[in-house]
Structure formats: structure tokens, C-alpha cells
Amino acid sequence: MQNFIRFSDRLALICAVAAAVLVALAVIIVTWMIAWRGAGNSAFWEIEASVFLSIGAIFLASPYTLRTKGHVSVDLLEAILPDRATRPLRIFALLMVAAVSAYLVWEGGKLALTALHEGERTPSLWAPLKWPIYATMPIGMALTFLQAIAEIARIRLSPPVAR
Secondary structure, eight states: OHHHHHHHHHHHHHHHHHHHHHHHHHHHHHHHHHHHHHTTOOOSSHHHHHHHHHHHHHHHHHHHHHHTTOSOOOOHHHHHSOHHHHHHHHHHHHHHHHHHHHHHHHHHHHHHHHHHHHTOBOSSSSOOBSHHHHHHHHHHHHHHHHHHHHHHHHHHHSOOOOO
């Protein structure tokens, strides 16, 4: 089980680096767009490209966010409950994360496959294919599902903390 946890943690870190690269590319594109348009030129692809990169970054960063507890959570119950009650509460919350992630893998996968088979494109002048951006949802959520399972395993393997 420790190997699975280490593998999941490494995968989450790789996803975080990939997400950071996507955000950096989006920033570069937006910066270029401002300079380009400031010089009196026009372009038609940069806004859509930066939005696509940002959406991809959000889904790819999800497993790392879960791993580092960067998500929004309410710690009030954990602060007042004894450890024997907080562990089941954390596991329950992670099971909910896993369930929602699994649902989004399923729905996002259907969306991406439909867009792929139908050759869907955006209605813009650039008209990129939609399936690559749709595919970031099932990929990111599948990795988040794996990270949730790893976090449950981490809790189960860790000794109870006395307060």
C-alpha cells in the first residue's frame, strides 16, 4: 500500500508541474495578446487558447490540491471532535471526493468521447476541436480519484494522534 501512496503522490506532483506549465503558457499568451493588440494588431485565437489552458490546469492540479490539502475545507468539526471521530470523518469526506470524482470521470468521458466522435469544434473563428479540453476533466478526475484512495490509505496506515 505504501508503494501505491508514493506512486499517487508522485503522479499528483507531475500533474501539478504540468498544470503550472499550462498556467505559464496561458499567462504568456495573454501577455503577448496585450502587447500585440496594444500595437494595433488583432488576433482571434489567444483568448480561447488561454481559457483552454487554464481549464486544463484546473483539472490537472486537482490531485495535487487534494494531496496538499489546498482545497476548501471546514475544520471546525475536526477541531472539536476527538481523533477517534475525526479519522472516520476524514475518510467519509474522502469517500465523497472519490464518488464525485468517479461521477465526473464518467460524465466527462462521455462528453469527451461524444465530442471526439462528432468532431465538435468551438463556434469561434479559430474553431479548435473540443474533445482535448473535455478530456482534461476525466483525466484530472481519475487522478483525483486515485489520490483520494491514497489519502484514505494514508489515514488508515497512520497511527491515531492523541490530543
